[in-house]
Amino acid sequence: MLSIHHFVITAIVAIITLFYSVFFYHFLKDQQQKTDLIMESIRHDTSETAYIISTEMQGIESIRSFKSLLNRKVASSPLITNMVVSLGNKILIKTDAAITTIPPGKRTLSTLNNIPTSKLLEQRVFESDIDFFMQDKPAKLRLFTYVDHKYISNYFSQNQMNYLLFFGLFPMLGLGLLWLILRNYITTPLESLRLFAYSQEKRPKPFKLKELEYVRSSMEETFQRLEHEKKELYRLARTDSLSGLANRSQLNERLSWLISEASRENSEFAIVFIDLDNFKVVNDSLGHDIGDELLKNVADLIHHVLREYDIIARVGGDEFVIVLSHYKTNFELTHIIQRIIDRISELHIIESHPIRVSASIGVAFYPQDGTDITGLMKSADIAMYEAKKLGKNQFKFFTKALHQQVLKEIELEHSMRKAIKNNEFELFYQPKMSTDGHQVVGAEALIRWIHPQKGIIPPNDFIPAAEKNGLMVELGEWILQTVVQQQIEWKTSGLADIQLSVNLSVVQFLDDHFDDKFERIIIQSGIDPQKLDIEMTESVFLENSLKNLSSLNNIRDLGVSISLDDFGTGYSSLAYLKALPIDTLKIDKSFMDDFNNETGSIFIETIVKLAHTLKLHVVAEGIETQDQINYLVKIGCNTYQGYYCSPPLPVDQFEAFLRLTDYGCGEDRE
Numbered sequence: 001m002l003s004i005h006h007f008v009i010t011a012i013v014a015i016i017t018l019f020y021s022v023f024f025y026h027f028l029k030d031q032q033q034k035t036d037l038i039m040e041s042i043r044h045d046t047s048e049t050a051y052i053i054s055t056e057m058q059g060i061e062s063i064r065s066f067k068s069l070l071n072r073k074v075a076s077s078p079l080i081t082n083m084v085v086s087l088g089n090k091i092l093i094k095t096d097a098a099i100t101t102i103p104p105g106k107r108t109l110s111t112l113n114n115i116p117t118s119k120l121l122e123q124r125v126f127e128s129d130i131d132f133f134m135q136d137k138p139a140k141l142r143l144f145t146y147v148d149h150k151y152i153s154n155y156f157s158q159n160q161m162n163y164l165l166f167f168g169l170f171p172m173l174g175l176g177l178l179w180l181i182l183r184n185y186i187t188t189p190l191e192s193l194r195l196f197a198y199s200q201e202k203r204p205k206p207f208k209l210k211e212l213e214y215v216r217s218s219m220e221e222t223f224q225r226l227e228h229e230k231k232e233l234y235r236l237a238r239t240d241s242l243s244g245l246a247n248r249s250q251l252n253e254r255l256s257w258l259i260s261e262a263s264r265e266n267s268e269f270a271i272v273f274i275d276l277d278n279f280k281v282v283n284d285s286l287g288h289d290i291g292d293e294l295l296k297n298v299a300d301l302i303h304h305v306l307r308e309y310d311i312i313a314r315v316g317g318d319e320f321v322i323v324l325s326h327y328k329t330n331f332e333l334t335h336i337i338q339r340i341i342d343r344i345s346e347l348h349i350i351e352s353h354p355i356r357v358s359a360s361i362g363v364a365f366y367p368q369d370g371t372d373i374t375g376l377m378k379s380a381d382i383a384m385y386e387a388k389k390l391g392k393n394q395f396k397f398f399t400k401a402l403h404q405q406v407l408k409e410i411e412l413e414h415s416m417r418k419a420i421k422n423n424e425f426e427l428f429y430q431p432k433m434s435t436d437g438h439q440v441v442g443a444e445a446l447i448r449w450i451h452p453q454k455g456i457i458p459p460n461d462f463i464p465a466a467e468k469n470g471l472m473v474e475l476g477e478w479i480l481q482t483v484v485q486q487q488i489e490w491k492t493s494g495l496a497d498i499q500l501s502v503n504l505s506v507v508q509f510l511d512d513h514f515d516d517k518f519e520r521i522i523i524q525s526g527i528d529p530q531k532l533d534i535e536m537t538e539s540v541f542l543e544n545s546l547k548n549l550s551s552l553n554n555i556r557d558l559g560v561s562i563s564l565d566d567f568g569t570g571y572s573s574l575a576y577l578k579a580l581p582i583d584t585l586k587i588d589k590s591f592m593d594d595f596n597n598e599t600g601s602i603f604i605e606t607i608v609k610l611a612h613t614l615k616l617h618v619v620a621e622g623i624e625t626q627d628q629i630n631y632l633v634k635i636g637c638n639t640y641q642g643y644y645c646s647p648p649l650p651v652d653q654f655e656a657f658l659r660l661t662d663y664g665c666g667e668d669r670e
Ligand code: C2E
Pocket: 430, 445, 446, 447, 458, 459, 460, 463, 479, 502, 503, 504, 505, 535, 565, 566, 589, 621, 622, 623, 624, 641, 642, 643, 644, 647, 648
């Protein structure tokens, strides 16, 4: 496409070409007209002289009388300088005595008609004939007319100059002027407007032409608006809308820039992963609006602890990442992180709700804990989980040992998946006994991994990993299914119709389909729900407590009883006991170990009294001695579980245990 600039140049060149073609045509025509006029004048003088001589001459001897005629002609015409009359080559009369011979033939021109300008300019002498009768015979004299060559040349060059000036130079100047005007008023401003449209760097000056100025100002306005909208969109795409902090994509962008800079300068920086503890509790109990406000609050205070050049981003619901690169010592770094922890754990008042949260923080360093974004984030994440595991509200650095642990977890997950496929998991059963008559009142299913090489692996070695890597849901479903079938099998075989307890992990409750699956298993199996008991720990109420509470109510509504396992080791809050649909408290083994010292017994007795007041059953766990049994009888706790009677047993051994009629434990055993 043609630019205005090129268009104007092309137009000007076309105009110049056309103009000069016309100009040259007229110029040449004018030259010829002038030549014709000059020739007309010369022809007139020459033919008049020839005519007078031929008509008035009496004889060749009278020719001299015409010299004055020649002189007059020469004097009266500015074009003619000399005239010579000759007979053959012999000069008869002449106007200049200096002329001694007639001009040679090649210097003369005998025709005076249709002479082109160029010929006239090079011709100096014209020749014509004078007819007369000599002794009654026609004869010819030759009349040479010398023209003033200089005068004619001057005349033409003067004419050419005028032409060039008026028709050559002035129009050129005019076109030049036109070009300048077009350039200054149209092409240059339009070009600057075009550049502005692309880069918005230099604002174009106002146009001097009204209509163009309207176009310019409206375009400038539009471009500025578009640019503003573009920047805003860019900002939004890189900003977390809730907190106003950078989002994950901005974090990645800035991190990769920082990584390349740090690798060039051989410097280090810290990536700090912050996760709020129990944020879900706030969300579930006070609603998402309050949760959002809390996140904004936390974002604000982290922002205030940091300096302008530190990167801070929100990368998930309650997850923040900060990148610190300007710290002199690790002491300074830990000071900053501790301040963040302290500030977060201060009381937040949101819409008049006093809220306390804490944060678990993991720290990883570039380059030793990772040289790319994924590696660094993973290391910081691992360290954060370690902080959570160690009791939350603290920070942990990523270490080699942590790394090893992660590798072990990956390996464990891999072999667990294989174990599920190969049916390597097995349920063992531990009886729950009555303290008085040592009757089997139930049994707890406890999972074991029968590893082909390592032998029996206890649950504490793989349940936490299964909870972390997501296998717990699948495994939990298998356990529940197996226990339910086992209960029905023992019942139908007539061996025992006892209540079986299943341990449920909090992770199972977090599964969206948990309620449906549980109900389906109970209904489809046809088990008497009262013969099923689920054991869960207090951690069930920490995360997503509302949903979990509704799941527990569903379980209860189905007729399945609920035991609170390891009671006393967690928060043991009275509020839980009041709010939750619990049937049984299981006193943790650690308390039972201390039964014979004052503090231990106070706890146990308090729990038992509490349970009786709330009309709950109590099961004492980890009973290993007769003394413990005696103590339990004394304080009115009538169910126990423990090695004293039996460890968890594989199905065939447990069946054998059940078959032993009048079976008893301890003193009654003999
Ligand atoms: P838990 O539910 O509190 O189970 C009681 C644990 O104490 C069992 O350990 C049991 O073998 C052990 N125990 C029972 N009596 C005695 C005793 O007299 N002395 C001693 N020293 N220990 C005794 P186990 O089987 O290793 O299970 C550990 C934990 O693993 C369980 O604690 C439970 O939280 C979890 N777990 C076991 N099986 C399952 C399961 O099928 N599902 C889930 N989610 N968790 C399970």
